[in-house]
Amino acid sequence: MSQATNLNFATKCIHTGNDIDKETGAIRRPLIMANSYRLPEDASAMNWSDPNQLIYTRTTSANQIYLQEKLAALEEGEECVVLASGVAALAGVFFSFLDQDAHVICSNVSYIAVYRLLHEYFPDKYNIQTSLVDTSDIQEIKKALQPNTRLIHIETPGNPTTRVSDIAEIGRIAKSVGALLSVDSTFASPFLQKPLSLGADLVIHSLTKYINGHGDAMGGAIIGRRELIDKVKRQAMVNLGGVISPFNAWLIMRGVVTLPLRMKQHSENALKVASFLEAHPSVAFVAYPGLKSHPQHEIAKRQMAMFSGVLAFGLIADAETHNKFINALQLIVPAVSIGHDESLIVYTGPNDERNGFYPEEFKNGHIRFSVGLEAAEDIIRDLQQAFTACGL
Numbered sequence: 580m581s582q583a584t585n586l587n588f589a590t591k592c593i594h595t596g597n598d599i600d601k602e603t604g605a606i607r608r609p610l611i612m613a614n615s616y617r618l619p620e621d622a623s624a625m626n627w628s629d630p631n632q633l634i635y636t637r638t639t640s641a642n643q644i645y646l647q648e649k650l651a652a653l654e655e656g657e658e659c660v661v662l663a664s665g666v667a668a669l670a671g672v673f674f675s676f677l678d679q680d681a682h683v684i685c686s687n688v689s690y691i692a693v694y695r696l697l698h699e700y701f702p703d704k705y706n707i708q709t710s711l712v713d714t715s716d717i718q719e720i721k722k723a724l725q726p727n728t729r730l731i732h733i734e735t736p737g738n739p740t741t742r743v744s745d746i747a748e749i750g751r752i753a754k755s756v757g758a759l760l761s762v763d764s765t766f767a768s769p770f771l772q773k774p775l776s777l778g779a780d781l782v783i784h785s786l787t788k789y790i791n792g793h794g795d796a797m798g799g800a801i802i803g804r805r806e807l808i809d810k811v812k813r814q815a816m817v818n819l820g821g822v823i824s825p826f827n828a829w830l831i832m833r834g835v836v837t838l839p840l841r842m843k844q845h846s847e848n849a850l851k852v853a854s855f856l857e858a859h860p861s862v863a864f865v866a867y868p869g870l871k872s873h874p875q876h877e878i879a880k881r882q883m884a885m886f887s888g889v890l891a892f893g894l895i896a897d898a899e900t901h902n903k904f905i906n907a908l909q910l911i912v913p914a915v916s917i918g919h920d921e922s923l924i925v926y927t928g929p930n931d932e933r934n935g936f937y938p939e940e941f942k943n944g945h946i947r948f949s950v951g952l953e954a955a956e957d958i959i960r961d962l963q964q965a966f967t968a969c970g971l
């Protein structure tokens with residue numbers, strides 16, 4: 580079953596990477612918590628850091644290999660590397676593909692660690708220059724190109740703006756200058772968006788979010804051509820050491836089985852919630868790629884199957900009332916992260932270090948809402964009673 584490549588997405592979610600356990604006949608591969616594997620009789624010719632051979636769990640583990648097989652199949656890529664977190668995957672890409680004096684173009688609002696790595700640490704340590712631009716605007720990307728541009732990194736939909744960037748168009752631009760395009764596709768998951776088939780070279784996921792989906796394990800993945808992924812394994816996985824625990828790989832393998840069902844439900848719920856919020860007189864704005872009012876709704880429709888579960892909004896109210904609103908919620912949980920089974924909500928005030936880059940309506944603070952898998956009716960009722968409690 581591990582060889583099946585012509586299967587439909589939902590079938591691969593269940594079967595790919597799984598097999599009968601040879602020792603026991605169990606119909607699920609076991610969790611193997613071991614740091615080391617038996618060496619061959621003569622190990623003298625061995626590459627001790629071979630990331631494709633079972634030697635030592637920092638160079639790879641059995642459960643990691645099973646998960647890599649599944650995720651490569653889901654993204655329709657040649658190869659995958661799984662790491663300890665989404666940030667380990669992002670840092671692995673930057674460390675492996677950016678040499679001294681290189682230039683990068685990156686979404687100006689992106690995951691906070693990306694912002695710090697590319698905007699602060701890499702420029703200071705390695706003289707790597709970064710242009711932070713609004714990558715939903717193709718002209719801005721073209722203007723930022725330099726002869727030493729080696730990488731264009733986009734996040735689409737972006738966190739927390741939900742801004743959508745045109746993967747196919749940016750892929751063509753990257754190719755024309757010999758740069759790589761990496762896409763953080765965490766918000767979409769492989770069920771809703773396939774960056775590699777649209778022309779990206781690398782797709783990155785925080786497995787912590789939708790792919791695991793149950794809020795109980797962290798992980799990250801990079802998928803792409805074998806030669807690129809091998810480079811990440813050899814340079815970043817083995818030597819930076821951000822390896823995933825076999826237990827987390829096992830949990831994520833179990834979570835991903837229901838990915839299509841969950842993504843449909845997240846997307847349906849989020850569209851209902853976004854429509855409810857947009858119609859509410861005390862709501863200042865709603866950013867959700869599935870709404871006609873979203874500035875990149877047309878691009879989102881082209882490159883995504885549905886619009887996933889994350890939206891952002893603001894109230895026509897001061898910071899104090901925003902906090903009051905969040906604390907009045909009874910079902911929706913105030914906590915960071917996205918893509919869990921339960922609904923999660925965060926209010927970020929205007930002190931964010933990236934505030935200057937946010938779209939205008941975000942600048943007075945915004946609420947990020949990861950719409951969960953509860954009944955949409957219950958989620959909306961919770962929002963409604965919080966509005967009432969705040970006199971809105």
Ligand SMILES: *Cc1c(COP(=O)(O)O)cnc(C)c1O
Pocket residue numbers: 664665666667690734738763765766785786787788797798799917
């Ligand atoms: C959460 C997140 C990450 C970081 O993932 P971790 O698993 O928390 O390290 C990266 N990109 C996006 C878009 C995210 O939402």
